[in-house]
Amino acid sequence: MSKDIPIVQKVARSVSNSWSNGIAGLSSSPTTSFHSPQASFPGLQRSNTTQKALKPFDTKDIKVLLLENVNETGQTILREQGYQVEAIKSSLPEEQLIERIKDVHVIGIRSKTKLTAKVLNSAKNLLVIGCFCIGTNQVDLKTAASLGIAVFNSPFSNSRSVAELTIAEIIGLARQITDRSAELHAGIWNKVSAGCWEVRGKTLGIVGYGHIGSQLSVLAEQMGMQVIYYDVVPLMALSTSKQIKDLETLLSKSDFVTLHVPETADTNNLISTAQFAQMRSGSYLINNSRGSVVDIPALIEAMRSGKLAGAALDVYPNEPGGNGDYFNGSLNNFTDDLRSLKNLILTPHIGGSTEEAQSAIGVEVAQFLVRYVNEGTTQGSVNLPEVTLRSLTIDEPNHARVIYVHKNVPGVLRQVNNVLADHNIDKQMTDSRGEIAYLMADISNVKPDELKELQHNLTASSAHIRTRILY
Numbered sequence: 442m443s444k445d446i447p448i449v450q451k452v453a454r455s456v457s458n459s460w461s462n463g464i465a466g467l468s469s470s471p472t473t474s475f476h477s478p479q480a481s482f483p484g485l486q487r488s489n490t491t492q493k494a495l496k497p498f499d500t501k502d503i504k505v506l507l508l509e510n511v512n513e514t515g516q517t518i519l520r521e522q523g524y525q526v527e528a529i530k531s532s533l534p535e536e537q538l539i540e541r542i543k544d545v546h547v548i549g550i551r552s553k554t555k556l557t558a559k560v561l562n563s564a565k566n567l568l569v570i571g572c573f574c575i576g577t578n579q580v581d582l583k584t585a586a587s588l589g590i591a592v593f594n595s596p597f598s599n600s601r602s603v604a605e606l607t608i609a610e611i612i613g614l615a616r617q618i619t620d621r622s623a624e625l626h627a628g629i630w631n632k633v634s635a636g637c638w639e640v641r642g643k644t645l646g647i648v649g650y651g652h653i654g655s656q657l658s659v660l661a662e663q664m665g666m667q668v669i670y671y672d673v674v675p676l677m678a679l680s681t682s683k684q685i686k687d688l689e690t691l692l693s694k695s696d697f698v699t700l701h702v703p704e705t706a707d708t709n710n711l712i713s714t715a716q717f718a719q720m721r722s723g724s725y726l727i728n729n730s731r732g733s734v735v736d737i738p739a740l741i742e743a744m745r746s747g748k749l750a751g752a753a754l755d756v757y758p759n760e761p762g763g764n765g766d767y768f769n770g771s772l773n774n775f776t777d778d779l780r781s782l783k784n785l786i787l788t789p790h791i792g793g794s795t796e797e798a799q800s801a802i803g804v805e806v807a808q809f810l811v812r813y814v815n816e817g818t819t820q821g822s823v824n825l826p827e828v829t830l831r832s833l834t835i836d837e838p839n840h841a842r843v844i845y846v847h848k849n850v851p852g853v854l855r856q857v858n859n860v861l862a863d864h865n866i867d868k869q870m871t872d873s874r875g876e877i878a879y880l881m882a883d884i885s886n887v888k889p890d891e892l893k894e895l896q897h898n899l900t901a902s903s904a905h906i907r908t909r910i911l912y
């Protein structure tokens with residue numbers, strides 16, 4: 442599959458890649474090169490000492506750790522680049538992660554692996570994080586940016602899969618399918634129509650009308666449902682759906698409420714006791730977003746009281762890192778309560794788990810990673826400014842690409858261009874995002890043995906976060 446996709450060509454010798462003090466290639470701490478008092482720009486003295494040239498980049502030096510069963514498509518793309526790829530099926534607990542992440546340049550995860558500030562600060566060689574999923578709440582994006590670590594995700598490759606699962610659940614809940622199935626598995630024939638409904642003509646309330654919510658809206662209308670939605674931003678209504686101005690009104694008008702918001706401080710317990718009270722009696726709740734969005738004890742109460750006729754949960758406040766017998770009591774203290782409820786569909790976070798979604802995500806995120814490692818392109822990054830340069834000339838003699846992640850403070854461009862001024866700047870692009878700025882410059886008339894000094898001079902600024910020179 443990856444052969445069909447145009448990815449960055451692996452340059453035989455070049456696409457060099459180094460960090461602040463990393464002559465021998467790929468090991469160094471970006472923090473070691475912060476602020477050097479004598480060497481502040483722009484009146485920097487050139488060092489007379491003969492510096493050994495930086496080692497040309499070799500893709501075989503790149504170490505990649507993939508967790509949580511990243512799809513084969515993604516693994517193949519990364520292996521074809523010559524990177525050293527290790528793939529593990531589950532996520533890792535923090536202490537193991539800290540140990541394993543120490544010397545890797547690239548980490549690929551899905552929704553379970555928590556890349557906290559503590560973990561990121563121990564990842565001295567880490568260049569880039571690939572979230573092979575939509576959500577990025579499991580990564581401390583701000584800390585990653587402050588360390589010059591780019592984060593990429595796959596913004597919509599599994600949206601359709603989640604929308605289809607939600608459709609299945611809407612009908613499944615309306616017809617109590619999982620209860621009838623469980624009964625018959627247990628040998629009980631229980632043919633009932635009481636409390637079972639068609640979905641045609643019913644109102645679906647979508648909370649969060651982004652990629653998944655809007656896709657779901659189209660599918661639900663095709664089944665004859667009326668769709669209303671609530672979102673924190675005004676969004677164009679698809680087909681005949683209508684945006685509702687507040688959550689309370691949406692809850693009071695919906696037969697089915699389905700949640701498709703990201704995990705943020707604002708969405709924590711978005712649906713709790715007060716919101717269940719605002720829902721229609723005999724309505725249904727579906728949560729395929731994040732476990733933190735629904736207050737589980739309040740849900741249990743709403744189910745027990747009969748306020749809700751059913752619910753579907755794909756996500757939980759505390760999910761296990763891999764497959765196994767985790768849901769028997771120890772994981773969450775409410776699991777026994779959940780398991781005792783009728784017409785409650787419980788699935789193990791499978792919203793995005795289809796062959797189509799996983800294979801597309803594997804390709805998309807692996808491509809982002811390759812472009813970032815080999816070229817420095819941040820297009821698609823969720824935490825760094827998006828910067829790209831039109832073509833890579835670094836395999837020509839005496840050319841290099843300078844990548845400079847720095848604090849977004851006044852005067853840095855002048856400093857950088859003073860350092861680059863002795864060479865020919867073929868092209869340059871810079872952008873900022875909050876406190877972080879990202880600069881790429883292709884320079885010519887630079888000899889390999891001048892690169893170490895160039896790098897030294899670039900890292901001397903107090904605004905410096907990370908420098909890479911590719912040649």
Ligand SMILES: NC(=O)C1=CN([C@@H]2O[C@H](COP(=O)(O)OP(=O)(O)OC[C@H]3O[C@@H](n4cnc5c(N)ncnc54)[C@H](O)[C@@H]3O)[C@@H](O)[C@H]2O)C=CC1
Pocket residue numbers: 575576577596597599600603648649650651652653654671672673674701702703704705707708729730731755756790791792793794
């Ligand atoms: N169960 C699963 O396997 C999967 C779960 N997800 C979850 O679904 C979430 C949504 O995915 P997408 O639709 O792709 O995201 P999206 O970013 O395209 O859409 C999210 C929408 O929620 C809105 N929103 C944010 N805060 C809100 C609030 N407090 N109230 C109302 N609306 C709010 C945003 O404005 C946006 O329109 C992801 O962040 C992820 O956590 C995503 C994929 C698979």
Ligand SMILES: O=C(O)C(=O)COP(=O)(O)O
Pocket residue numbers: 551552553573574575576577599790791792793794
């Ligand atoms: O894409 C997402 O955000 C999801 O929740 C899917 O997560 P997963 O890749 O199944 O761990």
